[in-house]
Amino acid sequence: MIQAHWVNPTLTHVSGDESLITQWRDFGGWLWLDIQGELNGNAKSLLQTFGCHELALKDVQRDRHPPKVEWFQEHTFIIFRGLTELGDNLNFKPLQLSLFVGEGYLITVHSRPSLSIQQHRERQDLTSLITNPQRFALSVLHYSAGLFLEALLSFDSDLIRIEDEMLEHGNDQLLKDLIRCRSQLRKMQRNFNYHETLANELITLWDDPEETVELTHRLRDLYDRCERLASLSAQQYEICGDLIDGYFSLSSHELNNTMRILTVVTSIFVPLGFLAGLYGMNFDYIPELHIRNGYFILLGAMATLAAAMIAIFKAKRWF
Amino acid sequence: MIQAHWVNPTLTHVSGDESLITQWRDFGGWLWLDIQGELNGNAKSLLQTFGCHELALKDVQRDRHPPKVEWFQEHTFIIFRGLTELGDNLNFKPLQLSLFVGEGYLITVHSRPSLSIQQHRERQDLTSLITNPQRFALSVLHYSAGLFLEALLSFDSDLIRIEDEMLEHGNDQLLKDLIRCRSQLRKMQRNFNYHETLANELITLWDDPEETVELTHRLRDLYDRCERLASLSAQQYEICGDLIDGYFSLSSHELNNTMRILTVVTSIFVPLGFLAGLYGMNFDYIPELHIRNGYFILLGAMATLAAAMIAIFKAKRWF
Amino acid sequence: MIQAHWVNPTLTHVSGDESLITQWRDFGGWLWLDIQGELNGNAKSLLQTFGCHELALKDVQRDRHPPKVEWFQEHTFIIFRGLTELGDNLNFKPLQLSLFVGEGYLITVHSRPSLSIQQHRERQDLTSLITNPQRFALSVLHYSAGLFLEALLSFDSDLIRIEDEMLEHGNDQLLKDLIRCRSQLRKMQRNFNYHETLANELITLWDDPEETVELTHRLRDLYDRCERLASLSAQQYEICGDLIDGYFSLSSHELNNTMRILTVVTSIFVPLGFLAGLYGMNFDYIPELHIRNGYFILLGAMATLAAAMIAIFKAKRWF
């Protein structure tokens, strides 16, 4: 699905299909070309008319190419990780968003619907954005990164709740959630690191002190957001790991207590049980059985033994 | 709540509301504008008259923007993490403190009361600080960082006490405290790293060998404090982790000892109990029961068995 | 086994044995020399006629020299880790691939068959590649790295499956697989880091803005792939470790539950068993045995004891 938006030199905004490209070439103005879906032969040759390099097109076609920015003579080529859907619990449906940012045009390519492109299609200031392709591209990336940021910030409060519950009374479902989120964060972190590098390189490539007064702070704004995502996801990744370790230490402390109870019970009753078994034997001649008050003497001995055991364990500070 | 302090060219200090701004604009001198509370439309348009950039205002309005410094033509824009209240045990109430430091004016914005702003309002040298907005800003940041430093230094002695108690006789409350403090330190550490970077960038932006003789060492002083916070919190974070791991190793050593006791008791008494049970059976014909002194022979055999068991465990150095 | 490909100045492609070298020297054009097998004296002196340095030849002969690029006056010398066979589960048969990239010639040396060389021998555009030795070399390296990339991407989905199975119902085979793959990834990671550095150095050495318009993006393409391998293998290595740790924490949680069951069963039945043993003794005089309904009173006492035990464990939230 190819959608074109043409803002002609008199700032009239026309949207339609790829036929607008010819008008843009003939009459000038600015163009936003949005290509959604697999990159078929048609779309590919269309992109080649914009001077898109064969290697860039290959990168566009890979579905999980790491985010990057590459400078070509005709345009800047950007790959960004966007979102097709925002799930709960860090379960995103990520999406590869490719952008070609040239003089007078912006081309966006994505195989599935993108939340960020969607939002921009409905913006009030779309016309003005189209007339400034670099700022338009930054806006798309900034919004896209903002969706991830919302998700991380909401996970931040989840994490506080998980920490409280775990210290209060841990269970294995919490642990499994933490393990899953940790893997998820590790993977996101890698993308966010690429985004941070990308934003940094865009500053180097695009920030021209004479021309781009307007762009300077937009670039910094994107960088701030990307850096924040990288640093926040790294923090959350480590806190997940620390909580897993911490819960594990607590478990181990509790195990120790459990085993002490078991040992105390066993140490007291197994010897006593043995004694009882002894005098339950049917030997012809067991003299103790016939001692006067033998039973009470034995009970006394057993009580003494039990008391001694308890005293020993008390001395060890086991309870 | 907007509070203005105007020091006019004759060094008279007048404090009042925003109407002082007009006088400052007309007669010159220096201005400190302190805005507390949510940034409403009124305050926002006021800030725009000072040339505050739309993106800076957005940053001011986010409640947990990472600390940063950004250079605008009219002023330097700083976001710092301050404090609204200093709790125990690393439980702060943090606060976002935004500063615009221009020629002749300092604007501070914070949504809740700030301990640092509070302290400066009551300082003796307030008039002289207002006449030097950069130094004033540094002073606010330095005091703010100092509050965190006090908290960390006091946690340092807590940590020594916790270490001693844990090695002496650990319990799960100590462990839970360590786990909580570790998370807390991980989060603070991220802010302190931003502060360190921020102080470093301020040195680059503001340290002008010709004009700022006075500022040079103030900048270094702020950097020293921020770096110290970053490095001290990193150290405490790691020591917390090491203590959690260490306690865990100790637990595990103790568990081993506990289980050895259990195993020894079980290994000695369960076989003996079985023998006793054997001769408690009611079979018509169990020849051993009728052997002369069978009971004493069995007792002897049991004693031998127990002694053998004990010898084996001794040989294994289990106790 | 020495195989030579000569593309003469009229772009005719001739393939044959080393005798083509003389023709190339006499008539010009481009040469690809592929040497497979141990580097014997013959091949070595052949290489010396191309000005290969004694130290470079020593590096070629070591079987596991770390990947590197070294610049000699006559040519660039590259060592790369290629593949002889692509196994399952990250079990590769790696291969040392040495390249000498000169003006007008490419020499490839490998002791066993290389998948990448194999593929290039059968390519449609072989003739055109031979006429551009640098691009040819990049293509060989790019394809070679691509084989590793396929393997890592397929391990990525293995990892997701392993994570799911482990959280669902772990077993020691999964754990052993993870341990093995982790070691394997650690080793691959080192090679991939060398490849990343190597690609970076090639950009520095070969990227000449005036001559190499064509090469610039090929070099970046190789770098992207090498960087991706390094960063993906690092991520997978860490996720393996996190899963091993996570499974371990889960195990420990389950152990706790297991031990609680054991402790509850023991704590209830061992004391009861002792009581039963007590009244199974054969003392002449045990008054309780003759109390009316003594048996039922004891049963009641036992039930009370058991109920009390259960109440205690419930209060501890053990089940």
Next chain:
Amino acid sequence: MIQAHWVNPTLTHVSGDESLITQWRDFGGWLWLDIQGELNGNAKSLLQTFGCHELALKDVQRDRHPPKVEWFQEHTFIIFRGLTELGDNLNFKPLQLSLFVGEGYLITVHSRPSLSIQQHRERQDLTSLITNPQRFALSVLHYSAGLFLEALLSFDSDLIRIEDEMLEHGNDQLLKDLIRCRSQLRKMQRNFNYHETLANELITLWDDPEETVELTHRLRDLYDRCERLASLSAQQYEICGDLIDGYFSLSSHELNNTMRILTVVTSIFVPLGFLAGLYGMNFDYIPELHIRNGYFILLGAMATLAAAMIAIFKAKRWF
């Protein structure tokens, strides 16, 4: 306590109290001023006559300021971590040592006695050191760092002994020692990192190729020692951690063995005990009890059962 050493232009060494300062100011030469104890108002105003900056004096007064070097127009200001006493087992009594190194004078400030200052007071070459304040300062720092180095080197052999004992037959005292030393090393490491940075900055500040031929190698000597402390303490910190982890793995292996013994004993004797109990019951009619040789048949069955159990555990390679 203020002690002054004045070496006049004719190289006569006079030592006395602060009154020598006036003579030094009047007649020239070189001065070493050593101030021990809390920095009172008197000492403070004395330092101000040497142009010491208010912020430097504040740093001097904090008791645990991180080591640093700061350049002032009149002098270089250095804070170093020295020693007041050298204890066993990494238990130092550290001390803050502040130095002002100017043209013709060295001022040292410390709140308690410093081993390094003490040693220098008694040195043969004190006079010659005083005439070269920079070299003198380096010598004080070098000696001070040397005391730490001795301590670390002696801990190195402790560590080897601990490793051997732990692998031979670990106990919890060794473990507690390791945990304590690890915390201690973590703290020292931070100081040593500051010292390394400090030595590096001194090289940048003081190493002037034309004037300081003599100083160049002294600076390198200090740097070598500081770098060695940083890298050795980092190594020892990590080895402590590795030993704690390693001992823990060993514990866990032993626990496994302990539990196997317990399980084997329990699995064999508890079922046998149950069988014995079964035939100890007093039911009116238990046919097996009256079978001819019933007892021996049961013994046989029990032996078979036990043998089967042992065979199963053998097959599992449990012993």
Next chain:
Amino acid sequence: MIQAHWVNPTLTHVSGDESLITQWRDFGGWLWLDIQGELNGNAKSLLQTFGCHELALKDVQRDRHPPKVEWFQEHTFIIFRGLTELGDNLNFKPLQLSLFVGEGYLITVHSRPSLSIQQHRERQDLTSLITNPQRFALSVLHYSAGLFLEALLSFDSDLIRIEDEMLEHGNDQLLKDLIRCRSQLRKMQRNFNYHETLANELITLWDDPEETVELTHRLRDLYDRCERLASLSAQQYEICGDLIDGYFSLSSHELNNTMRILTVVTSIFVPLGFLAGLYGMNFDYIPELHIRNGYFILLGAMATLAAAMIAIFKAKRWF
């Protein structure tokens, strides 16, 4: 023991004692001076005649000075970690090797015999090496590093074997070996990092594009080897740690299984044993004992109970 080798200007090689130094000073040529044993006063003053700096001599005398390179006007001073003996299992006898590399002379100092010096003494090309002191020094270092490399490469296959055995059937001897090797590798790694830095600095100091065509690739060769040692030992250190952790996770998994067996056996037989004990009591009146077929009813109840237990554990997927 001082041994001198003099190659005079006519390339005649004379070896003898220190008296050759005078001849070298008088007639020119090249000198290799090898000093073995403690550095006594005689040797020290000899070295001073070569302009060796007092601080360099102090470094030579310390027995475990970290490897380093320092540039003096007369010569380059190098400290390297060599070998006196090559043991098994990473158990080396290291040795401090000091070199002074000047115009026309190489001085090597070592307190015990060095394998590398030994090997060079017997080399065919010794004369030609002596005439190029820098290349000679590189050759000594390269050979020395090569001995460590051999050891690490042989440990690489040990590590694969240990991994296999551990996953197959771990035991505590393997674990202890891994713990020891890990400590050993941590220490070696520090030296190898110093060597890598040292090789890098030698490239900066000695690689002069105009004069040292020959040296360039020798320097790179040394760097490659040192870098490889650093990176290989780091890899092995981490793999040791991963195996220790992995074995520990496996142990823990097995412990879980062991404890489940114990719990199942206990949970089934302890309640049954209690029931048997109950009906073995000697109360006057226990009605169940006189029920017709009471014994068989009880057996049925016991079988049902046991089956229920087994069903519960099956449902929990415990076996």
